[in-house]
Amino acid sequence: MPMPEETTLPAGAHAMAPSTQLAALGRVMAMAEFAPDGTLTHANDNYLGLLGLTREQAVGSHHSRFCRKSFVDDEAYQAFWSRLLHGDACSGLAERVRQDDSSCWLEATYVPVIDAQGRVRQILKVATDVTERLRQEQDQQEHLLRLSLVADASHAAVIISDAASAIVYVNAGFSRLLGWRQDEAIGASPILLLAPHQEAAFIEAYRAELRAGRSIEREEIVIGKDGQRYWAKVISNPVMDAGGRWQYTVTMLTDITSSKLHQVLQHRALDAMAREQPLSEVLDIICQEVERIAPELTASILEVDEQGRLHPLASPSLPAHYTEALDGVEIGPRAGSCGTAAWRNEAVWVQDIAHDPLWDGYRDLVLSLGFTGCWSTPIRNSRGEVIGTFAFYLRQAASPSSAHFHQRLVDACTHLCTLALEREHSRQRIRELAFYDGLTGMPNRSLLYARADQEIATCSRLHKSMAVLFIDLDRFKQVNDSLGHPAGDELLRHVAAHLQQQLRGTDFAGRLSGDEFVILLPGCSADEAAGAVERIQHVLAGPVSIAGTTVSVSASIGIAMFPSDGRDIETLLHRADMAMYQAKSCGRNESRFFSSEMNQLAQERLRLENALREALQDNQLHLHYQPQIDLASGRLYGVEALARWTHPEFGVIPPVRFIPLAEECGLIGDLGRWVLREACRQLAAWRAAGLSVPAVSVNLSPTSFHNLDLPGMISDTLARNALDSADLTVELTESVLLDTHPSTMKTLTEVHARGVRLSMDDFGTGYSSLSYLRRLPVSELKLDRSFVADLEHDEAARALSGAILGIGKSLHLTVVAEGVETPTQNEMLREQGYPVAQGYLFSQPLPPDEFARWLGTAVEDGAPG
């Protein structure tokens, strides 16, 4: 509590007031009379009540009894009494002590009563209790103090202005945000100070709202003391007096520059992105918005490619010749602001282009445009890699205060640029995934079809032809199987690259699937197409080093012509595919134009394929059996089961036709299983009928050995027919060696392990690697019939058959000579030491009952054949 201040009233109360007035005063006020020595002589009830004393307790006490000791001991107390005794009235706020030692505050006036001789006779005191009022005032002051503490601590700028729009108060936040000290702001008009650009009409409308007692909330650009611009949220609240008149305005400004920058920039840029506007337009919008917000800046956005080169993306206010000159510039430690920023992966601010060494070699171009500074910031993707730069060019040095604002612009813009660039990259990636083949980077089937439709439409309009080339690599599967899939992929990439190098003008190449490629040659005649095919085959023919091995590549190519072979891409591709199939069946590295006969052949093939499927389902296939003769004893060594198919409509179809077909259309597994079951059943049936047939051989294609269940299936079949594993021989061809399917060797070994003999068919014609004979668990070789056919006339054939027998013997393998047709051949083989022979000389392959008859006859004769 402050010390009560005792002030002196002008002297003048020389006599008591009239009694009626005093009585009235006594009813509302505390009144007392003191003797000049300070003794209380009279006190009214109000006075006594105020001090909490009875009249007896109070009257006769000295004045000091009612005061705090600290006051009584103070010089001020003596001075107070001296003034009174000197005849001066005193009035002021006084603290007095109640009976219970609590304080009460009085607004008191002491008036000395002076007699005719000029002596002080008594001192009258009139007082009002102001304890409650003081408490309220103190509370209010504390409240105000707390309020101003809050206002000062706030980041917001608080302004209180009066009805004449003069600032009466600003908080510390105001000075912090806008730069003016309190004494500089007081008295100024808030709008003129902070928004001098506002028009008179705006100011009047603002004031009218406040005058009407309505609050205002707006987002405005305000300008600080040093010219720095901010976006502020401005809330003005009018304070009205009791009569409803506008007295004050409390205005609060919050800095929303960052969020507003994001909002303004984002609104337009994101809107453009949502509308699927091209990247360059989205980035142009960002630059234009920046230049609108900060006209002292010229913005530019560059892309950094994977090779570290710059490419202009957007710079709507820079001349084209300047941005074109930047295209392809390599980033580096001294490559202007942008090239250096991208190189360092950090912002580079060059304030003096004319002298900064980073601009050596580039400065003339930019100085001639009037720019003196350039601030460039890297744009990074979500992995932190630099994908572009965002730069401001300045014509004059920026003030330190605007640097803060510019930094905020950079932050907002680089964020948006990242978004736009990453979005563009993802769109490109999606386009690539949707339209390009991931392995080779070539257009995929979808893009190929779309492009073909366009080209067909163009060729049709211009009455031009177009060639569609269907390219299939020869023996790609073997590369894939023998060298592994990564090597196969490498080969495909190699071929794709070479094909693309062959394209000219509007030519278009795509990968259809696997090792199938398609090339469209719009406007190309058949002759020109033939030339292109020759060129392609020549380019592909060279040996390629893949996975450390040299591989010779070749391709079979089918050609279909628009419009003669088809008017839509599906038909053209289908026909080019047929032509390719024909080319392939003629050997490697061939090409064929589509012809209507091919179409017929293809149709027939399709019919045959369906018929074979049905034949297998409906048990229309049969087995014929050809005897194999032990040459030393003339006895039956075994029989070879050979599949036969007579179609009700197409007639007899030879195995050389339907076996490859079954292979191609995936029926070979079913066929093999059927042959195994049927041959074993027949062997058991013959034996049951008393015929002595030592063993049966069945042919299985390499694909059958992919099936790991094959050994189990063989054992089951043998068991079901009560046969031993030695009763069965499985013939396989040398092509099984080229089959690198992981199951093949395992299945072969397992079949062998179960005691089933393996026989190598057509030996001597295939891949001529003898080393495999050690690896494969074969027990028998079958000399190919081509050697036998030439035995009589060809010395070399004789030598070879002798050599093959020698190999067989040295490896302890039985060698069976196939295709023995004449007694001379038979004799020669016998002389060479061949143990077993098979051929028309002994018997054609026969149906089971005929074979039974043949065997009966042969047994009777004692020497079959």
Ligand SMILES: Nc1nc2c(ncn2[C@@H]2O[C@@H]3COP(=O)(O)O[C@H]4[C@@H](O)[C@H](n5cnc6c(=O)[nH]c(N)nc65)O[C@@H]4COP(=O)(O)O[C@H]3[C@H]2O)c(=O)[nH]1
């Ligand atoms: N010129 C001549 N030919 C003779 C002579 N002796 C036998 N042949 C024929 O030579 C072929 C021997 O069968 P392959 O070499 O395994 O050759 C078979 C075999 O690779 C395949 N094949 C036949 N049946 C099956 C089968 O059930 N499964 C599989 N995977 N292939 C089979 O079809 C090929 C041809 O079979 P076929 O037409 O039955 O032809 C048979 C047979 O009729 C002869 O003295 N002179």
